[in-house]
Amino acid sequence: MASALINVPAKAKRGEIIAIKTLISHHMETGFRHTETGVPIPRDIVTHFVATYNGEEIFSARLYPAIAANPFITFSTVATESGTFEFNWTGDNGFAATEQAKIVVE
């Protein structure tokens, strides 16, 4: 599976509030389900999401089993300077994914 879809505006004015949208590919197995023979299916979810803006954490979220597959997280921030957003997802079974997006602030 493709890993993630990211939407960050390529350009913004200084001080402008921008929307950031992220979608990570993950099946988010709750841990509450069983196979047809009654064997529990172990939990396998994304547990933590962190977004940084030029190295500084600007947003983070904890995720739980009630979150649907392919979690879509959107938030807003203030465009202060040109640079890079980095998005990190971590989860069960050593799941880790990283994506980056650049922004030019005028």
Next chain:
Amino acid sequence: MAARHGSSLAPGHERTFVRLVVMVVVALFTTTIPGLTGDIPVDKRRSTYEQMSADTKAMQDEDTANPGMLWVLDGELAWRTRTGPAGRSCADCHGEASSTMKGVAARYPAFDPKRGAPVDIEERINICRTEHQRAPALAFESNELLALSVYVARQSRGMPIESSDARLTPFISAGRDIFERRQGQLNLACVHCHNDNWGQKLAGVPIPQGHPTGYPLYRLEWQTLGSLQRRLRNCLIGMRAESYPYGAPEYVALETFLMWRARGMLMESPAVRP
């Protein structure tokens, strides 16, 4: 037959019996007349998109919010990947999908002269794989097959559905027969919901007209992408009817009929549905 059965009844009972038969016939006609209202007029047809909430619409409209795009990106990769002993990729024969596959999904299922029957996009991809790439066929509803079919379908986004091949006519009517036939323990036909009661609620959910404009599509209930055959299977299970195995000619006939029924409507793949 009725007379012979009747003759075994006493005269008084016979009259009651006839009256009963008349009542049943009248009841049958009055209850099935709504089922005979026929096709939805062309100008009254609408995509299920129009019945969705603003949030779900926004999810479909924006590529970075539409989870179906994950499969489209995968499909693009698979399109360029050489596979099978023939060592060929889809792109080696078909080139750039953005031009060669434009409008293709909008006219599928298409008639295959070699098989003498229509094939849908999924089947066409597997025919290509087994005959030209000499690779094993992909399983129905596997991520690999969904990715390739949604990548192809995506190239037709915004284009009108076409159904003009005369060779499809017998399959369209075979599909219509299934669509109009009562089946399952609930004794329902597809028409009862999708022609006669669209827009009403079923268990709190609006009943759609059932136009296959957005397949393969991401269904929030499934939490994944699925094909039109999966959706049809879903409906059959809901009617408590026996579903067909994936790839069955009945499904392809239904798909062919549904695309004819939705002719002229615009493709939305990958759509998002609740």
